[in-house]
Every structure is written in structure tokens, then in C-alpha cells.
Amino acid sequence: MQTRKRFSVTGCLKITAIAGALAAMALPVQAEQWRGWNIHPPGYPNSVALQSFAKEVAKTTDGRVEPKVYDNAVLGDQPDAIEQTRSGALDFANFNMGPMGPIVPATNVLSLPFIFKSVDDMYRIMNGEIGQRLADALAEKNLIALSWFGSGARSLYNTEHPIRTPADVKGIKARVMNNDLYVEMIDNLGGNATPMAYGEVYQALKTGVIDGAENNYPSYESSGHYEVAKYYSLTQHLILPECLCVAKSSWDALSEQDQKAVRAAAEHAATEQRKLWQERVEKSKEKVLASGVKINEVDDKAAFQAKMQPIYDEFIKQNPQLESLVKDIQAAQ
Ligand code: BDP
Numbered sequence: 001m002q003t004r005k006r007f008s009v010t011g012c013l014k015i016t017a018i019a020g021a022l023a024a025m026a027l028p029v030q031a032e033q034w035r036g037w038n039i040h041p042p043g044y045p046n047s048v049a050l051q052s053f054a055k056e057v058a059k060t061t062d063g064r065v066e067p068k069v070y071d072n073a074v075l076g077d078q079p080d081a082i083e084q085t086r087s088g089a090l091d092f093a094n095f096n097m098g099p100m101g102p103i104v105p106a107t108n109v110l111s112l113p114f115i116f117k118s119v120d121d122m123y124r125i126m127n128g129e130i131g132q133r134l135a136d137a138l139a140e141k142n143l144i145a146l147s148w149f150g151s152g153a154r155s156l157y158n159t160e161h162p163i164r165t166p167a168d169v170k171g172i173k174a175r176v177m178n179n180d181l182y183v184e185m186i187d188n189l190g191g192n193a194t195p196m197a198y199g200e201v202y203q204a205l206k207t208g209v210i211d212g213a214e215n216n217y218p219s220y221e222s223s224g225h226y227e228v229a230k231y232y233s234l235t236q237h238l239i240l241p242e243c244l245c246v247a248k249s250s251w252d253a254l255s256e257q258d259q260k261a262v263r264a265a266a267e268h269a270a271t272e273q274r275k276l277w278q279e280r281v282e283k284s285k286e287k288v289l290a291s292g293v294k295i296n297e298v299d300d301k302a303a304f305q306a307k308m309q310p311i312y313d314e315f316i317k318q319n320p321q322l323e324s325l326v327k328d329i330q331a332a333q
Pocket of ligand 1: 078
């Protein structure tokens with residue numbers, strides 16, 4: 001008697017086909033829904049670039065990661081959002097390095113007034129080995145910086161008068177971002193610094209709680225601050241890079257292939273943001289001028305710089321381990 005075969009070839013094929021169909025039906029790949037924080041309104045260069053990032057990531061990970069960007073800081077103010085991203089409650093964000101300083105001390109080097117001579121110097125330096133050192137410092141605090149955006153140069157603006165010399169800052173109540181270095185910066189110029197969330201500045205200017213603030217042209221314009229504070233003085237005291245950062249826990253959950261795709265999308269987003277930025281600076285400048293804003297050069301930038309020396313001295317005294325980073329940035333320009 002012939003032994004019966006356990007499985008016929010056709011039976012095997014059928015089972016394989018059924019199993020395959022079941023797997024396809026019952027186990028669609030679970031997409032990672034990523035929540036992204038953005039402080040700016042739709043249409044702002046950073047917002048547009050973040051949308052491009054989200055779209056490219058969804059496409060190049062074949063839908064395994066689905067980022068969604070929440071504009072206008074609806075998920076919280078910046079210091080809060082930094083903590084949320086560190087803990088993995090948020091998956092990605094575009095952060096300015098100003099409010100990052102209190103959390104990642106090495107990034108405070110970027111907040112030393114006048115450390116960068118130009119926006120181009122900042123881009124070049126952040127694209128290189130120094131940018132990598134800063135990315136490493138961020139990674140230690142659970143933030144994976146994938147690319148660097150620009151945010152131009154920040155200048156002082158106020159409701160009272162043009163600022164031409166440090167003496168003109170005397171008595172001005174100026175809002176600063178959340179970082180003690182900026183409090184010292186304004187105090188050293190003779191003003192009164194008031195740290196405050198970005199979203200509260202418009203109202204504070206309107207009600208006279210503060211007389212001024214400092215920012216780049218696009219933010220001065222898009223926030224509406226120019227409607228109230230009509231004197232924009234080109235102190236250009238800070239040239240701050242911004243990161244496109246991913247939460248370490250979200251990053252670590254990705255396959256190597258998806259990490260590559262996400263990094264490439266972040267780099268493309270930075271290229272787009274930098275290009276859109278330049279265009280927006282011009283548009284914002286035109287818009288504020290058309291509304292009657294008075295823009296002035298400062299007569300003697302060196303006078304402002306000289307007032308910042310004690311900040312450098314104190315910073316290096318408090319953070320001797322960061323002296324080489326300061327020196328390396330200076331030497332690279
Ligand atoms: C803008 C930055 C944003 C800051 C804001 C501020 O892009 O990240 O939060 O300034 O002044 O230029 O708070």
C-alpha cells in the first residue's frame with residue numbers, strides 16, 4: 001500500500017495563498033502617527049518647509065511614518081514643547097536655539113550676542129563639524145537635530161524712538177525669549193528685560209506692559225508686532241540657528257532605512273526653508289515699511305558689541321568646558 005502524502009502540492013499552494021491573503025487583509029502596516037510642533041502660522045517659511053518634510057516622510061517611508069504639523073504653537077509654548085519632545089510626548093519640532101540654551105548648555109554659545117558675523121557664516125559653521133558638536137549635545141538631551149533652519153538676524157524694535165546707540169535702550173522694557181543671557185544682554189544696554197512667551201508679546205506691546213522686543217523681519221511682521229512697535233533698529237545682535245529636531249524615542253523606533261528617509265527629508269526641508277527665508281525677509285521688510293515702520297541702521301555697532309563683553313567673560317567663567325566651542329566659532333569667521 002502506498003503511503004499517503006500528507007500534503008499535495010496543490011494543497012500547499014492553496015494554504016500559502018490563503019495565508020498570504022489573510023496577512024494582507026488583517027495586518028496592514030501600523031503607521032506611526034507623528035505629532036510635530038511649530039510656533040509659526042501657515043505660510044511662514046518654516047511652516048511651509050515643515051509641511052514638505054511631513055509629506056516627504058509619509059511618501060519615502062511608504063506611509064510607515066505619518067507626520068502631522070501643528071502650527072501656531074497650539075501644542076504649547078516653546079520651552080514646554082522642548083520638554084515634550086525630549087520626553088517623546090511630541091515627535092518632532094522646529095526649535096530656535098535661543099530657548100534651547102537653558103536645557104542644552106552648549107547651545108547657549110549660539111546665544112552669545114554677535115557670535116556670528118553673518119547669516120552665511122552661521123549656515124557654513126552649522127553645516128560643518130561645529131554643527132555636529134551641537135547636534136551631539138542635543139542628542140544627549142534626547143533631541144535628534146536632523147537639519148538646521150535659519151532665522152536671519154534679530155534686531156531691537158520698540159514703540160518709543162529709533163535706537164542708534166546703547167544709550168537709546170535706557171529705560172526700554174523689552175521682551176526677550178526665555179534665556180538668562182538675553183536678560184543680561186538687555187540689562188547691559190540699560191534696558192529692562194522681560195522674558196515672555198512669543199504668543200503674549202503682541203498684547204503686551206499693545207497694553208504698554210512692554211515697550212519693545214527683538215526679532216527678525218519675518219517674525220516682527222507675521223506676529224503683527226510691527227503694527228504697534230514702529231521703530232525697527234538694525235542692531236542685528238543675534239543670528240540664531242534653528243533645528244528640525246526629532247524626539248529620540250521616536251527616532252530610535254525607526255528602522256535604519258526609515259531613519260535615512262527621515263534625515264533626507266529634514267535636509268531637503270532645510271534647503272527649502274533657507275530659500276523661502278530670503279524671499280520672506282524682503283517681503284516682510286516691504287510690508288512693514290508700507291505700514292509706516294521706521295527702519296534705522298545703528299551708528300556704531302561696536303558700541304553695542306563692547307557692552308556684550310562682560311557676558312562672554314561671565315559665560316566662560318561659568319562654563320569653562322565651552323570656551324573652546326566659543327573660540328572655534330570665532331576662529332571660523
Ligand atoms: C522667532 C523664532 C521662534 C521664536 C520667536 C520668539 O523663529 O522660534 O520662538 O522668534 O521670539 O524668530 O520667541
